[in-house]
Amino acid sequence: MQLIHAPASPFARKVRVMAHETGLLSRMQLLDTAVLPTSLNAQVNALNPLGKVPVLLTDNGEALFDSRVICEYLDSLHDKPPLYPVDAPARWRSLRLAAVADGLLDAALLVRYERAVRPTEQQWDAWVDGQTGKIQRALLTLEAQAGDLQGTLDIAQITVACALGYLDFRFAELDWRSAAPALAAFHAVFATRDSMRLTAPV
Structure with a gap:
């Protein structure tokens, strides 16, 4: 398998953490690429019409995207306990938490992109405020449900941890821990896993 990814992408990190945790990393060749919304990447566009990473090329040459699809595919390839819960209500609880974290990202x-890519004179503060409000509401939701992030490793824990790690990487000024102590406690433990340490963006 080949994973086309950008090392700083939190969605690509989620896939790499999944590969670590399922023991599949040794079967995966990592291909680094830079993808910005203002530039075209012919290889990525040929595989994913949305022009986004990550993209996984399976052993039979099929291109899979986005991270949610890739992670579920990886979960079908190993013989460890599944990281996508099978039975309700645990399945829906896990998928809902993962969806909140994906939306935060x-x-x-x-x-x-607005702050780092768009020219300063074209940046829209109201747009940034609206997106920041989504981040803050997502954090409050995850904080209220942090108890559901305990127990057996699953896709919700991985996705939430990668989302919080991205906030640390790109949005340290948000100081998300001050309003989310339970999430902070979860992340402090989860971030020590080998899969998280080895995929941390730099």
Whole structure:
């Protein structure tokens, strides 16, 4: 398998953490690429019409995207306990938490692009404020449900940890821990896992 990814991408990090945790990393060749919304990457665009990473090329040459699809595919390839719970209500609880964390990342990336890519004179403060509000509401939701991030490793824990790690990487000024002590406690432990340490963006 080949994973086309950008090392700083939190969605690509989620896939790499999943590969570590499932023992599949040794089967995966990592191909680094830079993808920005203002530039075209012919290889990525040919594989994913949305022009986004990560993209996984399976052993039979099929291109899979986005990170949610790739992670579920990886979960089908190993013989360890599944990281996507099978039975309700645990499955829906896990998928809902993962969706909140994915949405937090969507908003964070939009703010990042607005501030780092768009020319200063074209930046829209109201847009940034709206996306930042999504981040803050997502954090409050995850904080209220932090108890559901305990127990057996699952996709919710991985996605939430990668989302919080991205805030540390790109949005340290948000100081998310001050309003989310339970999330902070979860992240302090989860971030020590080998899969998180070895995929930390620099």
